[in-house]
Each structure stands twice: as structure tokens, then as C-alpha cells.
Amino acid sequence: MNGWVRVLALHGGLLAVLFAAQFLLPAYHHGNLARIMVLASYAIGYNILFGYTGLLSLGHALFFAAGMYGMGLGVQHLGLTPAPALLAGIAAGAVVALALGLLALRTVGVAFMIVTLMFAQAGYFTILYFSEITRGDEGFVIAQAQRVLWGIDLSASANRYFAAWALFSACLLACLWLVRMPFGKTLVAIRENEERVRMLGYDTFAHKLGAMVISGAISAAAGASYGLLFGSAGASFAGVQYSILPLLWVLLGGAGTVLGPFVGTLFMFYLIDLSSGITTAYMLIAGVVLVVLTLFAPQGLMGELRRRFWRGLP
Amino acid sequence: MELGPYILLASIEGAVMAAVLALTAVGLSLVFGVMRVVNIAHGEFFMLGAVIAWYVAQTVGGHPAIGFVAALVIAPLVVGAIAAAADMTILKRIAYDPERTIVATIGLLYIIQQLTLMTYGPDARPVEAPFNQRIALPWVEWGEDGLSFFHPWGLATTSYKLFVIVAAAVVLTGVRMMMTRTRIGLLMRATQADSDMALAFGIPVERVYAMVFGIGAGLAALAAVLIVPISQAHYLMGADPLLLSFIVVIIGGLGSLPGTVVAAVLIGLSDGIISVFFSPTLAKILATLLVGLVLVFRPQGLFGTRAP
Numbered sequence: 053m054n055g056w057v058r059v060l061a062l063h064g065g066l067l068a069v070l071f072a073a074q075f076l077l078p079a080y081h082h083g084n085l086a087r088i089m090v091l092a093s094y095a096i097g098y099n100i101l102f103g104y105t106g107l108l109s110l111g112h113a114l115f116f117a118a119g120m121y122g123m124g125l126g127v128q129h130l131g132l133t134p135a136p137a138l139l140a141g142i143a144a145g146a147v148v149a150l151a152l153g154l155l156a157l158r159t160v161g162v163a164f165m166i167v168t169l170m171f172a173q174a175g176y177f178t179i180l181y182f183s184e185i186t187r188g189d190e191g192f193v194i195a196q197a198q199r200v201l202w203g204i205d206l207s208a209s210a211n212r213y214f215a216a217w218a219l220f221s222a223c224l225l226a227c228l229w230l231v232r233m234p235f236g237k238t239l240v241a242i243r244e245n246e247e248r249v250r251m252l253g254y255d256t257f258a259h260k261l262g263a264m265v266i267s268g269a270i271s272a273a274a275g276a277s278y279g280l281l282f283g284s285a286g287a288s289f290a291g292v293q294y295s296i297l298p299l300l301w302v303l304l305g306g307a308g309t310v311l312g313p314f315v316g317t318l319f320m321f322y323l324i325d326l327s328s329g330i331t332t333a334y335m336l337i338a339g340v341v342l343v344v345l346t347l348f349a350p351q352g353l354m355g356e357l358r359r360r361f362w363r364g365l366p
Numbered sequence: 367m368e369l370g371p372y373i374l375l376a377s378i379e380g381a382v383m384a385a386v387l388a389l390t391a392v393g394l395s396l397v398f399g400v401m402r403v404v405n406i407a408h409g410e411f412f413m414l415g416a417v418i419a420w421y422v423a424q425t426v427g428g429h430p431a432i433g434f435v436a437a438l439v440i441a442p443l444v445v446g447a448i449a450a451a452a453d454m455t456i457l458k459r460i461a462y463d464p465e466r467t468i469v470a471t472i473g474l475l476y477i478i479q480q481l482t483l484m485t486y487g488p489d490a491r492p493v494e495a496p497f498n499q500r501i502a503l504p505w506v507e508w509g510e511d512g513l514s515f516f517h518p519w520g521l522a523t524t525s526y527k528l529f530v531i532v533a534a535a536v537v538l539t540g541v542r543m544m545m546t547r548t549r550i551g552l553l554m555r556a557t558q559a560d561s562d563m564a565l566a567f568g569i570p571v572e573r574v575y576a577m578v579f580g581i582g583a584g585l586a587a588l589a590a591v592l593i594v595p596i597s598q599a600h601y602l603m604g605a606d607p608l609l610l611s612f613i614v615v616i617i618g619g620l621g622s623l624p625g626t627v628v629a630a631v632l633i634g635l636s637d638g639i640i641s642v643f644f645s646p647t648l649a650k651i652l653a654t655l656l657v658g659l660v661l662v663f664r665p666q667g668l669f670g671t672r673a674p
Binding site for chain 1: 404456459460464465466468469470472473474475476477478479480481483484609612616645647648650651654655657658659661662663665
């Protein structure tokens with residue numbers, strides 16, 4: 053059980069450090085870290101499908117946006133309060149993931165990537181098309197009065213940080229729990245050799261569909277929280293870039309590791325933040341990192357750590 | 367204008383689009399067919415062709431035709447060389463693994479696009495057409511004294527647009543001749559059929575791959591040089607050709623050149639006509655859904671006969 057204690061110490065330690073950081077950080081980095089934790093939750097959702105199940109989706113922005121708009125439209129047009137709106141967002145993401153999964157999981161490999169990309173693009177164009185409701189590219193603001201959850205004003209920076217921390221903790225622990233469950237282990241087995249898993253009598257389609265729905269629901273939770281915490285929803289969050297970014301974060305941090313998504317998001321966020329001070333072409337960094345990672349470090353940072361020092365790192 | 371002339375006008379616009387699209391998509395299809403990889407950066411090679419055409423036209427000066435002809439030669443060569451270099455430095459090193467290639471070409475997409483933004487800037491810039499006479503088109507009408515020709519107001523095209531259609535047809539014929547009649551085409555087809563066996567027979571497969579990747583990108587650049595006097599060169603112009611090429615290649619059957627051309631003509635023509643009647647966004651929604659559904663339910667393409 054020594055390994056299990058170390059795992060708990062590492063992940064619990066990170067959450068404790070992040071919790072303590074809110075009292076120490078200057079305002080700018082305080083705001084950044086809140087954003088990073090929400091985006092890292094999105095990356096955790098992505099990692100369940102890509103890192104653990106081995107399905108490379110190029111359309112996760114669809115789930116992120118489903119959460120964001122499920123929440124945002126609920127607040128804006130149905131007058132929902134934040135708690136049910138958040139649930140509506142997560143439900144929207146799960147339903148969209150289920151529908152997309154039923155279609156896209158009939159394909160494998162490159163076709164899966166293109167199918168997810170195409171349906172996500174269709175979703176993006178749909179948001180643009182119904183711009184009377186969604187306000188298209190410019191998006192809409194979620195007013196401060198609509199962002200009060202159980203009497204807590206989520207637009208205040210301390211509350212926002214704590215909410216982001218709570219979301220991130222929930223996602224991280226859920227992922228940690230999931231990958232130690234038989235279900236999670238089957239997903240890893242599917243990633244390694246789907247034929248063999250099927251031959252052993254597992255229903256691989258159902259497992260992959262389950263992974264897709266969980267992944268979509270977590271991504272949607274991140275999307276809904278992002279809208280709620282930072283007060284806006286817009287079509288750009290459904291664009292290709294928001295499908296590529298989680299891939300980038302997970303690849304950088306280490307696919308198939310629980311901490312990888314957070315590490316990758318943290319690094320990439322600050323890399324882009326620093327470079328955007330120098331040039332407007334900050335996505336250049338993303339491109340270079342993608343190419344360099346594919347060439348030299350397909351395992352990512354935590355993957356290298358696992359390979360060299362700690363074989364049992366989840 | 368009545369409906370008839372209106373549709374004629376839309377089909378000419380559609381034919382220009384189909385011509386450019388066919389060139390771009392054949393480039394993508396060639397790469398997929400021979401190398402079995404999907405090049406997400408294909409649209410950026412298109413964009414690069416247009417941007418280089420602008421630079422060349424600026425540098426050469428003189429009559430627009432000189433700059434245009436120079437661009438027609440230089441842009442595809444430069445873009446092809448860049449693509450071949452990218453193939454040898456990046457794709458070769460990841461052994462053309464399909465999924466990692468997609469990730470790497472996404473990276474390449476951002477690198478090319480953002481470097482263009484840094485050097486060329488965010489403006490859209492035109493290239494002057496070498497010749498651009500207005501041609502009024504006749505239309506038939508049943509008048510008082512029987513069937514008669516007349517020229518409805520607004521029903522016109524330009525000589526340059528007709529040139530684009532002809533040029534694309536010539537180039538496509540050239541590609542077909544290259545694939546079927548020449549030694550390099552034979553090597554490409556051998557590599558496509560079985561790359562291991564081709565290697566065993568002493569075909570320099572790596573060089574064939576670099577060449578195919580270069581030719582594919584060069585075709586996209588050529589298409590962009592042809593279209594840039596009609597539209598303009600802009601650093602974000604690669605997205606639409608990429609999406610449309612995907613649609614064409616997938617509907618035409620992955621890797622099948624004749625299927626690709628047929629699908630390009632079909633999509634180009636119908637896009638020109640559809641966008642007259644519907645909003646372009648709705649057309650894009652339908653098109654992306656169509657591609658997704660075709661891949662799910664008919665992976666060999668609508669016209670493909672190859673086993674999936």
C-alpha cells in the first residue's frame with residue numbers, strides 16, 4: 053500500500069498547495085491560476101478519452117461549448133439560477149457526447165479524428181447561425197446578479213478562485229478514482245489492444261461510449277464553470293482552437309497521467325501569456341510546442357517522469 | 367434579373383470555385399493516397415501560395431501579367447520546397463504514423479499561419495489580374511419575332527475567370543498524365559500500392575514521399591495563385607479551402623483522383639448555386655454534417671469503389 057499512500061500524498065499535496073496559493077499570490081497570478089484550474093478540468097476531461105482510452109478527438113470544443121451554452125442560455129433565456137444552470141450545462145455536454153459517440157465510435161483512427169472535427173465544426177457554425185439566441189461571435193455577458201450561487205458571489209476574485217479550486221479538485225479526484233476502478237483499467241486495456249480486450253469478452257463499444265460521455269460531461273462542467281466564473285459565453289469557445297488546446301495541454305503534461313493535464317495547462321498558459329507580451333502571433337508557440345512534442349517527447353512531462361522515476365504514477 | 371440568367375451567373379462563379387477547389391483537393395488526395403497521411407496544414411500551403419504571389423507581384427513590377435506569370439512559377443516551387451523540407455524534417459522522423467502526423471501538421475498549421483501574420487501582417491492584399499476584360503453573356507428569350515439573343519444587364523463574367531477554369535483543367539490533365547504516363551508517376555503508384563515492396567525493389571520511398579508531399583502542397587499553392595486576383599491574400603484564408611478540400615476528398619473517396627475531381631466540380635457548382643439561395647453558414651453546417659455522416663456510414667466515399 054506504500055504506492056497508494058504516495059499517490060494520495062502527491063495529489064492531495066498539489067490540491068493543498070493550490071488551496072494555500074490563493075492567500076499568497078498577487079492579484080494577477082491569482083486570477084490566472086483560477087482560469088488555469090478551470091481549463092485544467094477541461095483537460096482532465098479530454099485526457100480520459102485521449103490519454104486513457106486512446107481516442108484522439110479533435111472536437112472537444114463541442115462539449116466545452118455545450119456546457120457553456122447549456123448553462124449560459126439557461127441563465128439568459130430561461131432565468132435559471134446558477135446551480136440548475138450548471139447541471140443543465142453538464143447534462144447538455146453528456147447528451148451531446150452520447151450522440152456524437154454513437155456516431156463517431158463506428159469509426160477508428162484518422163476517421164474518428166476527422167468525424168469529431170467535422171461535427172464540432174457543425175456545432176460551431178450552428179452557434180453562429182442562431183446568432184439571435186447565442187449572439188454569435190461576440191457572445192453575451194452573464195451579469196453579476198446571475199452569478200450568485202447559494203448566496204456566494206462568484207464574480208468576486210476570492211470566491212471565484214475557491215470555486216475553480218473546488219471544480220478542479222472534484223475533477224482530479226474523480227479521474228484518480230476512475231482510473232483505479234476496473235472500468236478505468238479496462239479503458240487503458242482498450243487503448244493498448246482493443247482486439248484482445250474484445251476477445252476477453254468485454255463490450256469495448258460500451259466502454260468507449262462510457263468514456264466519451266464521462267469525458268464530455270467533465271469538459272461540459274469546465275465549460276459551464278468557465279462561463280459562470282468569468283461571466284461570458286461566446287462562439288470562439290466552440291472553434292477549432294478550443295479543440296486543439298486541450299490536446300496540446302494533455303500532450304505537453306503527459307497523456308494518460310492524472311496530473312498531466314494540470315501541468316500541461318499551467319506551462320502552456322504561462323508560455324502563451326509571456327509570449328503574447330512580445331508578439332500578437334502567440335499561437336506560434338502552440339504550433340512549435342506541438343511539433344516538438346510529437347518529435348521528441350510524445351510522452352509529455354509527467355510521462356517522462358513516470359518512465360524515468362516512478363513506474364506506478366497513475 | 368430573371369431566375370435563368372441568375373443561375374447561369376451562379377454556375378460560372380461555381381465553376382471558377384470548382385476549378386480552384388479541384389486543384390487544392392487533388393493535392394490533398396494525392397498526399398493521402400500515396401502516403402496514407404492527412405495533412406491538416408494543407409490550407410496553409412494554399413495561403414502561402416497566395417501570399418508569395420503577392421510578394422512576387424510586388425517585387426517584379428511592370429505589367430501585371432509579368433508578375434502573375436512569375437508568381438505562377440515561383441509560388442508553387444517555393445511552397446513545394448517548404449513542404450518537402452517539412453516532410454523530411456518532421457513527418458519522416460515520426461515514421462508517418464497517421465495520428466501523430468495529424469498532430470504534427472496541426473502544429474505546422476499554426477507555425478505557418480502565425481509566421482505569416484508576423485511578417486506579412488493582418489491585411490488582405492490584392493494581386494492584379496494579368497487581363498480582365500468584361501464579357502457580357504447572351505441569354506435567349508422567346509420574344510415577339512421568335513427566339514432571340516440578348517444581353518441582360520448584370521449577366522457578365524471576366525476573361526480572367528474563364529482563364530482560371532481552363533488553366534485548372536490543363537493542370538489536372540497534367541497531373542493525370544504524370545501519374546499514368548511518366549516514370550515518377552509509376553514510382554508513386556508503386557509506393558501507393560505497397561511501400562514495403564516498393565522499397566524492396568529499390569524505389570527510394572522516402573524521396574517519393576517528400577516529392578509527393580511537395581507536389582501536393584504545390585498544387586494548393588498553384589490554386590491559390592490562380593484565385594488571388596479574384597479574392598485577396600490574407601493570413602487566415604487557408605481555413606475554407608482546407609474544409610472544402612476535406613469535404614471533396616472524403617465525398618469523392620479517399621485517395622481516388624478521378625473521384626476527387628468529380629466531387630470538386632459537384633461541390634463547387636452546388637456551393638455557388640446554394641449560397642445564392644441559402645446563407646453560407648447554413649451551407650457550411652450541412653457540408654460539415656455531410657462529411658461526418660459520409661465518413662461514418664460510407665467511408666469509401668459517395669463515388670468510391672475501393673473497399674473500406
